[in-house]
Amino acid sequence: MFRPHRRERAAMPHSTRPSSGRVVTVGVHPHNPSLFVLRRLGVLEPMLARLGAVVEWVEYDDGRCTIDLFAEAEIDFGGTGSMPPVQAQSEGVEIVYVAVSDPRPGRVALVVPADSSIRTVADLRGRRVAMTDGSCHSELLASVLESVGIGYHDIVVLDGNADENRSAFESGEAEARVTGDPHVAEARRSGSLRVLAEAGAEIADRSVWWAGRAFAVAEPRLLETLVRALRVSDAWAARHPREAAGLFAAGVPGSPDAAAWETALRRGPWGLRPVSADVVAEQQTAADRYVRLGMIPAPVSIADAVLAPVPALLGSAGPVVTAASASAYGTG
Structure with a gap:
């Protein structure tokens, strides 16, 4: 299956590497709206700073490049639709599922x-x-x-x-x-x-957030911070679809106008869910279909790429964040 060569990384202009501490690399592209918004709101940076860490954003246009970036250990965390993590696992890339969105019918x-x-x-x-x-x-x-x-x-x-x-x-x-x-x-x-x-009648079409296995195992606090930050920025986007649409219209060259973006973003869904048994079964069904149709190089076991849920997702029904708490991070 064709996959374009990835774009060069672009670090966030005002981020700096600390003399000591962890640099968390996060892949960003416009086809994962949550990460696209997160990168532009400045929510994650102060949350990581409290842990002595800093984010380096790796920006690219094509979500399929996420597979190569994980394979080359150039990102710790990223988000795509539901097929790329299956493809990555089939190619032997060591990744784990972190969270998923609700289904996205009609998207x-x-x-x-x-x-x-x-x-x-x-x-x-x-x-x-x-x-x-x-x-x-x-x-x-x-x-x-x-x-x-x-x-x-x-x-x-x-x-x-x-x-x-x-x-x-x-x-x-x-x-x-x-x-x-x-x-x-x-x-x-x-x-x-x-x-x-x-999508909807045929496939769930969820967003999937995934991480390098080594990062997820070694840095659970940083992984949880990423999830918490995404919940904050998703809550902001859900409350401010017009402003969010403006971010996409300005930041994605050649894309439709802000009105089309606003219509799409109002549909959502926003928010992260844990990777449930139903999601694992859904992904396994898709993976088995890809094997039958010759779309991936080898069979996979989705369950092998699922760790214990991130605590921030346990018992959550979505992004439970108040306008005041979002404002505390400059997003309100």
Whole structure:
């Protein structure tokens, strides 16, 4: 499966490495909204400082690069959709699951032009589909294709980033497209597309936060601090979707406007959940499907990558944070 070379790391301009103490490296890309917001709010830095640690942000555009960054020990913590950690585990990368989001229905969709002759998923055999291979796009497509008896390799995948996929689709080079928010929100608003399948009915499409195993085992306090900081910034984003949308519109070149981002971000969900037995089963089902379809190099046991829950997640139903506590970190 194709995966682009990662972007060079970019340290946070005002962060400095302490003469002593732990540097926590965190991967950030716009396809994990929680980490994208966290990096811009300044919530994590004072929380780590109390532990004598500092964060170094590693920024890149393509979430699939998270696998290589973990493999090269260039990040301690990151977040993606649910397929990359399965891919990483299949490739022998030592990672562990930390937390997941609630399902994100409607956030990713398989679409065709409104006037397309493609009426159902079964019509996709031999057709060209623009998508970001190895992401939640692959997860959705694999699920719907298998449900109608079509193999993943019975279609022609045109792999690219969001801009490349859009260009291929609009030029007619691709006959269908898998895309995610805010592009889904923009497409629904335009009325020019027809949805063949979407997350929710076919896949849960959760965000997954994961860590290098060595970091998770050696630094449980730092890992818990990351989770607590994410809960604070997620609570801020849930209360301030318009302001959060402005961060994305300004920080993601070539993306849809702030209105599309706001629509997407209002849908959420925001908040972190522990990795439950149901989530493990859900991930295992997906992993087994990837093996059957030849999408990953080796079978995996998801349970082997799950440690005891981070205490900050135990008994939580989401980000229980007051506006006052968020303001204490400069987020209110």
